[in-house]
Amino acid sequence: MLLSLGLxxxxxxxxxDTASTSSPATTSSSSSSAASSGDVAALAEAxxxxxxxxxxxxxxxxxxxxxxxxxxxxxxxxxTGGSGGxxxxxxxxxxxxxxxxxxxxxxxxxxxxxxxxxxTGRVGLQTDSLTDAQWTALEDLLRxxxxxxxxxxxxxxxxxxxxxxxxxxxxxxxDYGRGNYFIAFLGEPSDSGTWELQFGGHHLAVANTYVDxxxxxxxxxFRGIEPLTTVTEDGVTVQPExxxxxxxQALLASLSSDQLATAQLSQTFGDILLxxxxxxxxxxxxxxVAGSELTDDQKALLLAAIDxxxxxxxxxxxxxxxxxxxxxxxxxxVSFSGNSSVSEVGDYxxxxxxxxxxxxxxxxxxxxxxxxxxxxxxxxxxxYAGLTS
Amino acid sequence: MTATPVRTPRRLRRxxxxxxxxxxxxxxxxxxxxxxxxxxxxxxxxVVPSSVLQLDIRADVVDGDLLLPAADLATASGLTLVDADxxxxxxxxxxxxxxxxxxxxxIAVTSDAGAWTVDVGDxxxxxxxxxxxxxxxAVTADLVLTPPAGADVHAFDLDYDAVVHQVITADVYVIxxxxxxxxxxxxxxxxxxxxxxxxxxxxxxxxxxxxxTGNSPTSTTAGFLGxxxxxxxxxxxxxDHQLFLLTLLLPAPLxxxxxxxxxxxxxxxxVRRITTTTAAFTVGHxxxxxxxxxxxxxxxxxxEAAIAVSILVAAAHAVRPVFPGREPLVAxxxxxxxxxxxxxxxxxxxxxxxxxxxxxFGFNIGIELMQLAVVALVLPPLVVLARTPFYGRLRVGAAVxxxxxxxxxxxxxxxxxxxxxxxxDRLGPVSPWLAGMLWVLALGTxxxxxxxxxxxxxxGWRAGRVxxxxxxxxxxxxxxxx
Numbered sequence: 001m002l003l004s005l006g007l008x009x010x011x012x013x014x015x016x017d018t019a020s021t022s023s024p025a026t027t028s029s030s031s032s033s034a035a036s037s038g039d040v041a042a043l044a045e046a047x048x049x050x051x052x053x054x055x056x057x058x059x060x061x062x063x064x065x066x067x068x069x070x071x072x073x074x075x076x077x078x079x080t081g082g083s084g085g086x087x088x089x090x091x092x093x094x095x096x097x098x099x100x101x102x103x104x105x106x107x108x109x110x111x112x113x114x115x116x117x118x119x120t121g122r123v124g125l126q127t128d129s130l131t132d133a134q135w136t137a138l139e140d141l142l143r144x145x146x147x148x149x150x151x152x153x154x155x156x157x158x159x160x161x162x163x164x165x166x167x168x169x170x171x172x173x174x175d176y177g178r179g180n181y182f183i184a185f186l187g188e189p190s191d192s193g194t195w196e197l198q199f200g201g202h203h204l205a206v207a208n209t210y211v212d213x214x215x216x217x218x219x220x221x222f223r224g225i226e227p228l229t230t231v232t233e234d235g236v237t238v239q240p241e242x243x244x245x246x247x248x249q250a251l252l253a254s255l256s257s258d259q260l261a262t263a264q265l266s267q268t269f270g271d272i273l274l275x276x277x278x279x280x281x282x283x284x285x286x287x288x289v290a291g292s293e294l295t296d297d298q299k300a301l302l303l304a305a306i307d308x309x310x311x312x313x314x315x316x317x318x319x320x321x322x323x324x325x326x327x328x329x330x331x332x333x334v335s336f337s338g339n340s341s342v343s344e345v346g347d348y349x350x351x352x353x354x355x356x357x358x359x360x361x362x363x364x365x366x367x368x369x370x371x372x373x374x375x376x377x378x379x380x381x382x383x384y385a386g387l388t389s
Numbered sequence: 390m391t392a393t394p395v396r397t398p399r400r401l402r403r404x405x406x407x408x409x410x411x412x413x414x415x416x417x418x419x420x421x422x423x424x425x426x427x428x429x430x431x432x433x434x435x436v437v438p439s440s441v442l443q444l445d446i447r448a449d450v451v452d453g454d455l456l457l458p459a460a461d462l463a464t465a466s467g468l469t470l471v472d473a474d475x476x477x478x479x480x481x482x483x484x485x486x487x488x489x490x491x492x493x494x495x496i497a498v499t500s501d502a503g504a505w506t507v508d509v510g511d512x513x514x515x516x517x518x519x520x521x522x523x524x525x526x527a528v529t530a531d532l533v534l535t536p537p538a539g540a541d542v543h544a545f546d547l548d549y550d551a552v553v554h555q556v557i558t559a560d561v562y563v564i565x566x567x568x569x570x571x572x573x574x575x576x577x578x579x580x581x582x583x584x585x586x587x588x589x590x591x592x593x594x595x596x597x598x599x600x601x602t603g604n605s606p607t608s609t610t611a612g613f614l615g616x617x618x619x620x621x622x623x624x625x626x627x628x629d630h631q632l633f634l635l636t637l638l639l640p641a642p643l644x645x646x647x648x649x650x651x652x653x654x655x656x657x658x659x660v661r662r663i664t665t666t667t668a669a670f671t672v673g674h675x676x677x678x679x680x681x682x683x684x685x686x687x688x689x690x691x692x693e694a695a696i697a698v699s700i701l702v703a704a705a706h707a708v709r710p711v712f713p714g715r716e717p718l719v720a721x722x723x724x725x726x727x728x729x730x731x732x733x734x735x736x737x738x739x740x741x742x743x744x745x746x747x748x749x750f751g752f753n754i755g756i757e758l759m760q761l762a763v764v765a766l767v768l769p770p771l772v773v774l775a776r777t778p779f780y781g782r783l784r785v786g787a788a789v790x791x792x793x794x795x796x797x798x799x800x801x802x803x804x805x806x807x808x809x810x811x812x813x814d815r816l817g818p819v820s821p822w823l824a825g826m827l828w829v830l831a832l833g834t835x836x837x838x839x840x841x842x843x844x845x846x847x848x849g850w851r852a853g854r855v856x857x858x859x860x861x862x863x864x865x866x867x868x869x870x871x
């Protein structure tokens with residue numbers, strides 16, 4: 001797969017020179033099995049070794065809750081209000097002109113957490129500066145921390161990048177495309193201590209936190225997609241979230257009318273509830289139909305739906321995490337709003353267990369016509385590997 | 390390798406509201422645009438729109454300007470407000486009334502004094518745009534929130550759950566747009582009062598507490614002080630008002646003779662001229678400020694142009710006596726013009742009743758205080774310098790520069806753009822330095838002369854005991870009084 005297709009800038013001369021001297025990472029890209037934890041730190045270092053000084057400065061960020069929680073589903077340009085089409089009338093009014101008191105912290109007691117996702121955009125190194133060799137090293141790293149199944153994990157992320165290229169080519173403009181993603185190391189990649197590998201951009205947030213060389217948290221993990229329907233971009237078939245939608249459809253379709261009635265929420269959802277910035281805010285009361293009320297077949301469908309998110313993590317860790325969720329299945333609730341067909345704008349599905357939290361929301365198209373989903377997988381215990389502030 | 394929960398959360402933050410707010414990074418941007426400028430966003434971005442409630446604090450009530458996304462409102466109210474394509478539907482009277490009833494049911498305001506009445510009116514269908522949303526159909530409504538008779542409007546609890554009770558992911562930004570009572574520094578407006586959104590932990594919608602009483606002892610005092618400071622800043626920043634008075638006072642220590650300024654008048658006489666001229670200006674602008682604020686129409690552009698003319702006249706008079714001995718009359722007449730400009734400032738605040746009287750009073754006192762400060766700062770060195778050989782050049786130089794600035798303003802206000810007006814506007818921040826230079830010059834003169842009489846003259850002027858001590862500097866000057 002030619003991942004540099006559609007790249008805008010190709011970095012500085014410096015970075016090019018540096019990249020040409022890096023070899024181990026670029027030759028080890030064939031592995032499809034889960035990496036050992038040591039591999040992750042090593043691959044992270046190998047990627048970093050391809051970068052120029054200014055790129056490294058952007059890549060390496062502090063391991064803080066402010067940085068960790070600074071992810072978003074929006075295109076970065078929409079967050080910064082800066083370049084491209086999102087800035088508005090050219091008066092320079094957005095963002096910079098915002099009175100400092102404008103974030104409603106005054107009205108929210110204890111609102112100290114606000115502001116980390118304000119209009120500064122994502123932290124980290126923007127992918128538009130990467131050379132081909134640097135992209136390859138980044139993919140080696142991403143491949144090691146993600147799942148190997150088709151349309152999940154690494155494949156899913158690559159399709160996400162292609163989907164954003166598709167948006168750029170079909171009305172979205174320069175604010176979309178694979179050059180608008182960000183890779184950040186929060187803390188120093190190491191087999192001792194804690195650091196987070198953060199990769200994200202429009203409709204995508206990967207947040208793997210490693211503690212003493214072990215995956216301590218793989219969430220919050222955001223996956224949205226537009227277009228949801230299959231398209232082809234530069235020879236790549238783009239359909240990264242259809243498997244998820246199909247899993248929810250199968251799960252709800254399996255429910256009896258009584259179960260559906262129990263599962264249906266009375267309220268309306270324009271989006272997911274626990275999106276970016278809304279951390280550690282899980283409802284105290286779970287709603288919907290409990291896993292203990294489900295047949296074995298239905299439980300299998302529930303677990304399969306969960307798996308479409310857990311499988312985004314490297315295969316070995318995914319198996320461990322899924323086993324944990326399976327053991328809690330009886331206390332895991334399924335609920336929905338809108339149609340149980342999970343096909344129309346306003347349709348919403350939630351899986352809410354003692355640990356797992358997954359939401360899937362269909363909403364209006366942004367660049368294109370038709371519904372597109374936002375989805376988040378969170379873990380009530382290991383979001384950000386437990387970092388809360 | 391395993392996924393180990395290394396740490397359980399140290400503390401499950403209840404802080405949903407903080408998170409809720411932070412989640413909407415765009416909301417911050419939205420706030421920057423609402424009430425400031427609703428910038429057109431690109432067609433390619435359609436973020437979910439928010440409800441916006443903009444509040445105007447009046448003397449006895451709080452007015453609200455509410456905007457709701459029509460699709461969300463339709464979902465929550467069950468009313469037909471959008472058609473099948475999601476486009477906004479026209480509102481007939483029945484539907485408008487139904488929306489008003491729905492909003493009345495979902496908005497409650499209380500304070501220590503008890504429950505407020507909530508009146509919803511002027512329900513209208515429209516289309517609008519917020520940052521990143523693209524155009525969307527919306528419904529607007531005017532709210533009047535009235536506390537129990539006589540109760541304070543500055544602190545209340547807003548129990549608002551319109552739309553949010555049903556569309557659980559919706560949010561409402563509450564913004565303070567204006568405050569007639571002066572409890573809020575106008576420079577801080579528009580200000581965010583917070584957001585209404587579902588607390589995801591409890592599933593409830595928290596009350597929004599609004600408290601604008603701040604550090605002020607009472608709102609009335611705060612309002613008065615607010616207007617006082619507005620008056621002060623109006624003069625401090627209004628270079629043209631300062632220049633008119635100062636230029637008019639420039640020849641106050643001098644004696645007019647045969648169409649020229651020659652010699653000086655005794656210090657006490659200079660002080661009296663300065664006092665009467667300043668007082669006449671005050672009376673003049675107080676009269677029209679009151680009339681204008683009470684409703685006399687103010688022809689803004691003509692007034693601004695006339696102010697520039699007044700400065701030109703004062704500048705001419707500072708070069709050669711045009712109306713010697715009639716400075717108070719001229720100051721009073723042109724004061725009428727300047728007062729109309731002050732009135733324009735107050736009119737923009739849209740005050741009424743007790744508010745207006747209080748504001749008028751505070752604003753005027755602020756103007757007088759600042760004016761006195763400027764006069765007290767600039768005139769003493771001028772009186773001293775008037776007795777030096779170079780005062781003539783200083784006076785004429787200052788008058789010519791002022792005249793050029795006034796000419797620039799006049800042209801600008803008549804619609805002829807010149808770089809002069811902008812340059813003159815920027816004089817404001819420089820003026821303290823000019824005043825400082827005058828003081829240095831004056832002190833230097835006093836020390837340089839080093840004669841006891843001059844010291845006495847300088848010090849005595851301040852004490853008002855210098856009559857007869859002044860020596861005419863200009864050799865050709867007549868010593869006679871006018």
